[in-house]
Amino acid sequence: MAKFIGAFLGYLMGGPLFALLGFGVGMMFDRGLKQAMGFNYGAQRERIQGIVFETVFRVMGHVAKADGRVCESEVAQAEAIIAQFGLVGARREEAISRFKEGIADSFELEPQISDFMLVAKSQPLLRQMLLEALLTMALADGDVDAAERDILLKVAGYIGISARDFQRLLDMAMAQRQFHGRGAGGQQSSASRGNELKAAYQAIGVTEAATDAELKRAYRKLMSQHHPDKLIAKGVPEDMLKLATEKAQEIQAAYELIKNSRKK
Known part of the structure; x- marks a missing residue:
């Protein structure tokens, strides 16, 4: 923060050159402050x-x-x-x-x-x-x-997830599991297509009455929640990201099934 303040004040005092000097001074201040406060x-x-x-x-x-x-x-x-x-x-x-x-x-x-x-x-x-x-x-x-x-x-109660939200996550997890290892372009049997489509909606967390916009919004939210960069930044160990990757693949497969069904 100090580097940006320094750059701004420097610019006001003497233009671009002073802005650059102010940025450098502010950067050193930020670094010293982090060290002084023990940040690591x-x-x-x-x-x-x-x-x-x-x-x-x-x-x-x-x-x-x-x-x-x-x-x-x-x-x-x-x-x-x-x-x-x-x-x-x-x-x-x-x-x-x-x-x-x-x-x-x-x-x-x-x-x-x-x-x-x-x-x-x-x-x-x-x-x-x-x-x-x-x-x-x-x-x-x-x-x-x-x-x-x-x-x-x-566990859900301890971490602040209600019984209702837990049941929703459980239902979604059970539905997503049906798409494990399939991939976005996987084939579905015609005999079970109706059940698979129902599971696909449940995997995304929406009903068949959802609009295309609602479906896409729910899908994008789930994919964002399982994005590796975001999870690493929040503290998920890198060697546990494979679970999130596989979960994202299940969600993708379910979404593709719904999209293809809506084109017909």
Whole structure:
């Protein structure tokens, strides 16, 4: 801010040359102020990414143990999610370690979410990303059972998402899952086209009565929420962006199906 003020005052005092000098002085002032106040934006983002990462995988473990035990299929689901995120090497081992911490009897959900909310309270995208990751885990077997739903509802409440909004996100996630791996140009079977079209509208979060403008607005909002640059800026770890990318592909496929159906 000081560099722009310096440039403005310099221009008033002596024209373009003084504006340039004022900009340089202001830049040095900004840099000195950041150092004096201990600002380290890189370290802060790294801290946020660490908290998001550990929260996602610890709570995933807690969700997997929702019914009181962790079966082989749930472990396989966790492995599949880790692979879906593209985690390898030390990062994969860290994810497994955090997942096991969430399984432990000593794990407490509320303190973990409280730590998460310290960095995500004013960041709705981070909160939505957490819930989407947990829904991906819960839906890995095709459905969310009652015990998993109770925990997910509790998490939603802790992060400021109402039961109604949670249900909407769950419905959208279940619908979007039907377009997983299809891609925008994927083929749909004629026999199930009606059901797929209904799921496509649900995946975008609109009804069949939505106008083209309303449809496009809802689609663009979802795509913006899953844009990698925006998520990185908010503190989502880069090695977790694959989930957002796949989610965007599902949304794109659903949108293309609706658009093609409306052309006929």
